[in-house]
Amino acid sequence: MNKNILHLDLDTFFVSCERLIDSRLQKRPLLVGGTGDRGVVAACSYETRRFGVHSGMPMRLAKRLCPEAVVIRGNSSIYTKYSHQVTEIIKEKVPIFEKASIDEFYADLSGMDKFFGSYKYATELRNTIIKETGLPISFGLSGNKIVSKVATGEAKPNNQLRVDFGFEKAFMAPLSIKKIPSVGDKTYQILRNLGIDKVGVVQQMPVEMMHSALGVNGITIWKRANGLDNPPLIPFHERKSISIERTFSKDTIDMLKLKTTIFAMAESLAYQLRRGDKLAARISVKIRYSDFNTYSKQVNIPYTSADHIIIPRVLELFEALYQRRLLIRLVGVKMSNLVSGNYQINLFDDTEEMLSLYNALDTIRNRFGESSIQKAASMGAKTIGSMKNPFNGEPPIILAHRKQ
Numbered sequence: 001m002n003k004n005i006l007h008l009d010l011d012t013f014f015v016s017c018e019r020l021i022d023s024r025l026q027k028r029p030l031l032v033g034g035t036g037d038r039g040v041v042a043a044c045s046y047e048t049r050r051f052g053v054h055s056g057m058p059m060r061l062a063k064r065l066c067p068e069a070v071v072i073r074g075n076s077s078i079y080t081k082y083s084h085q086v087t088e089i090i091k092e093k094v095p096i097f098e099k100a101s102i103d104e105f106y107a108d109l110s111g112m113d114k115f116f117g118s119y120k121y122a123t124e125l126r127n128t129i130i131k132e133t134g135l136p137i138s139f140g141l142s143g144n145k146i147v148s149k150v151a152t153g154e155a156k157p158n159n160q161l162r163v164d165f166g167f168e169k170a171f172m173a174p175l176s177i178k179k180i181p182s183v184g185d186k187t188y189q190i191l192r193n194l195g196i197d198k199v200g201v202v203q204q205m206p207v208e209m210m211h212s213a214l215g216v217n218g219i220t221i222w223k224r225a226n227g228l229d230n231p232p233l234i235p236f237h238e239r240k241s242i243s244i245e246r247t248f249s250k251d252t253i254d255m256l257k258l259k260t261t262i263f264a265m266a267e268s269l270a271y272q273l274r275r276g277d278k279l280a281a282r283i284s285v286k287i288r289y290s291d292f293n294t295y296s297k298q299v300n301i302p303y304t305s306a307d308h309i310i311i312p313r314v315l316e317l318f319e320a321l322y323q324r325r326l327l328i329r330l331v332g333v334k335m336s337n338l339v340s341g342n343y344q345i346n347l348f349d350d351t352e353e354m355l356s357l358y359n360a361l362d363t364i365r366n367r368f369g370e371s372s373i374q375k376a377a378s379m380g381a382k383t384i385g386s387m388k389n390p391f392n393g394e395p396p397i398i399l400a401h402r403k404q
């Protein structure tokens with residue numbers, strides 16, 4: 001049976017949020033990110049792109065390329081709020097959807113009797129989002145998740161595009177191979193060196209050739225080029241979470257030990273989020289006293305996976321929670337309300353050095369194990385954390401969003 005898969009993507013999301021808050025920024029070249037001398041561009045408006053500006057580049061270079069740009073320090077709590085708003089609208093209108101990142105969604109519109117019905121429904125959904133939030137959003141609709149994502153990219157900015165059944169290959173053929181999700185800079189260079197620039201060339205190649213050039217990834221790219229890779233949607237659940245708990249062998253009131261344990265739990269969970277390319281929007285802390293009464297407290301936070309944001313909030317929650325002067329039997333920390341995404345969203349204040357520090361720490365952990373490097377404050381709790389990746393290891397604590 002044919003499917004109808006809708007892909008929705010908010011246009012230049014951070015930039016659009018800033019323009020909602022300050023309408024004077026409309027149509028002006030705009031850079032959002034770290035405003036310090038060594039900050040990084042997190043998002044840039046279309047007006048800056050013809051100067052060669054792109055996200056991820058050092059802010060000082062972007063300013064040099066486009067000196068007339070307005071530069072704004074990002075504010076992740078604003079973006080999280082608008083992301084939740086859009087999610088609520090989609091949740092109300094579509095029974096099965098995936099939140100692929102803070103500004104990107106898939107919805108399964110199959111089962112609507114005619115394809116035209118789905119297109120009409122998608123159009124109305126998009127118009128509702130634009131009307132209720134004021135944010136520009138684009139969509140692609142086809143029978144295939146990957147093709148729909150590519151179609152959204154072609155529709156942008158602030159537009160929509162439908163690819164009819166049977167026309168997937170024809171739609172993809174004239175596009176650059178760069179447009180295939182999962183073709184990064186490295187893969188692009190390898191393919192370019194082989195003289196391959198358009199998706200149509202990949203379509204005509206035998207799959208074995210792609211395999212020998214790029215390994216397993218070559219097969220995926222070939223399937224995507226041919227409209228044959230159609231991964232299932234991963235339904236959105238707000239309760240999706242990762243957590244760590246510890247029951248002490250002997251009930252304790254040793255505050256140093258308790259705080260060290262909580263700290264190490266927070267550090268481990270933040271690392272697990274980054275490793276799984278996830279961000280969390282809610283933190284919970286739980287304690288169980290020796291009389292078995294259990295209390296927990298949670299707080300909503302802007303989407304993050306950064307230690308320096310998560311750890312202090314976890315410690316605050318613990319302080320607020322620990323009220324009775326009783327021995328403690330168990331402590332636990334949980335991160336929930338997860339979406340895919342990387343942690344640069346939080347680093348508006350920070351610098352390339354901070355990004356490199358996180359990368360370096362995580363690279364060491366990935367190679368030598370999670371406890372190979374830790375903050376001094378969590379050294380007393382060496383056994384917290386493990387090599388397991390909850391997003392693709394065993395056992396699966398939550399269902400991961402597929403990386404595309």
Ligand SMILES: [Mg+2]
Pocket residue numbers: 009010011012013103104
């Ligand atoms: Mg977007």
